Amino acid sequence: MSRTVLITGASGALGPPLLAELLQSDGIDRVAVLLRRGPRWDRRVEELRASVAQMAADAGHQRPWRLDRLMCVAGDVGRRDLGLEVREGARLAKDVHVLIHAAANTRFSTSARDLHNVNVEGTRHALAFARLCRVLEQFVLVSTTCVAGTRTGVIAERLEDEPDAFVNAYERSKWEAERLAAAADLPVRIVRLSTCIGGERTGYVHRFGAIHQSLRWLIRGLVPMVPAVDDSKVDLIATDVAVRWIARAAERAVDGLEVCQVAAGQQAIPLHDLVECAVAHLRRTRPGWTSGQIEAPAIVDAATFRLFERSVAQSGDVLFARVLEAAGSFFPALLYPKVYQTIRAEALWGGPLPLSDWRSTVGKVIDFGCSRQWRRRRAMEPAGV
């Protein structure tokens, strides 16, 4: 049977690796990508295709795959009917079996209103379009483990009531998006992804996020301290794990609502180990670190970190404010230790999730980021630009 997948947010961090994975799938004949309408459309399409080709090469895919199965359509998740032209919308509504809604604003510094507009209202528009799809098998909402907010302990793979507090407005917006999807009366699979650090083979990062910014500051020796409690762990996964899981999920129908957490879970990394690993890598590879001149950040309790934050705020130091802003995406989470259950994710996968050797992946991501100066390189630009 000919099956079509429609993806929103394909130009984001997961986009090209996910597309490369989907184009490998036997069960998918066509992948339609919603790209924001606007100037330089042809160039952006070209760049996306080049990124996907690069991804497939980096991933070492052996099986034949066809880029001609990739189709880009102009639209906008911020608009009703996904901003699709009427004829295009009607054609997709007739064909789409799986809608993967990955579009999101993940910039934590964005205003709550803007986050709501993209993450909540965007989901509303995607759900509305999904209702029009006559052969829809499932709506996949790409969510985040961050929706657990300040909860601690074991986080189950189910919809939860609103936590006592969220660390930031991004978390709230994604939690609200989940509630919308769950109430949509559609076959919905919510996939909560842990932090995707980068590709396990090459360290490739399509779009640098807050965690990469924090790594960048760390490498410059601008992170003096990291807040944590004794049993703080960091749940990281390689991007490959996330995209392989989503691609497999796209082939498995869902009945009603299913919530899955693609996360390291019990294999989450103790913070001390992660810092030690990153520092050890830097001491082998980066100037200033190799000579032992830059110290590793101190791991401190919440009260000490708050004193530092207050001190930065009082000083008005712009650079450190940026450092803290980047760190603010996951530092606070370290103070709310939790373990993400992955039972359903593993059941769908058919066994333990294929977690990478995190030590190796972290090192590769650092090397990759440094080689790109932590800036996004367009796929058609030569390396080292």
Added chain:
Amino acid sequence: MTSHPEDVGLSGVAGILPPRHQDLTELTASGLVSSSPAALSAFGFERAHLCDATYPPSEMALDAARAAMSDAGLQPHEVDVLVWASARPENHLCAAGPATGTDAGGVMQGFRYSSAWLQNALDLHNAEVMAVGQQGCTTMFAALRVARAILLAEPGREHALCVGVDVLPAGAPREILYNVVSDAACGVVVSRGCATEKWLGYSQLSRGYYWDPAACGPEIVAAYFPTAKGVIEQLLAEQGLRPGDIDVVVATGVNRPSWDILLRLVGIPEDRLFRGLPSFGHTITSDSFLYLEELRRLGQIERGSRVLLFTYGFGSSWCSLLLEH
């Protein structure tokens, strides 16, 4: 407490601030600070002390040296070694009195050493003279370390007078990395067989990576805490001590929240911090000794107490010194 001939301690301690000062509002109006008075006040600063023509650096150096010698009960002829300490190069040259004689090209002006001038001014005729520098705010710590090493290595020497002086040029900005900077001087007599402020240990981490403070200010700010933690922990480990074994931590005049953070990082209870003087700003070389003098004057700590001094200096060096009161 009995002293052992091999003990080395601080027999005299003195700190001197110029009487003239400007409060934060005046400093702001003069354009000498860049942060707002509110921000600087939140960091615990109130004023900066400034030398001027009525109280020049030379007078301040003399006062600090005399006060330290008086505290130690020393006469000038008993000083065996004089160590001058200044972080800034211009403070190694004597500004007292006009230049005299013929000096084509001004080359000879560069040899008008402050240390030699002070020896002469104080009649320290038996003293051997030297100077240390290039360690920023830890320069006085380096002077004490040199003095102690000489006393231990050369049994004929009993007393070394260390004099630290740092004065910023007239009109220079008075804010450095969120610290309000004052002019000041200090004097410390390091003596053999001295049981007061007995030297227990010293630890230093130098990081030339940060040699250019104008180019790597943020990196220095970030490195400050983890490296400070490292140097204090190193000293404690060498002495077989735990953080709670420290009875008193002598503060510096740098911004107050940084001390609160540092104590938490190291695990020393905050009530061990001594900063029993009104804010005088950060004086480059003299902070620790202004506070140590006050601590000794108050006489509120018990004999045998372990006293920790810590400071950071551009260069960069992080230094900690452990004394037994």
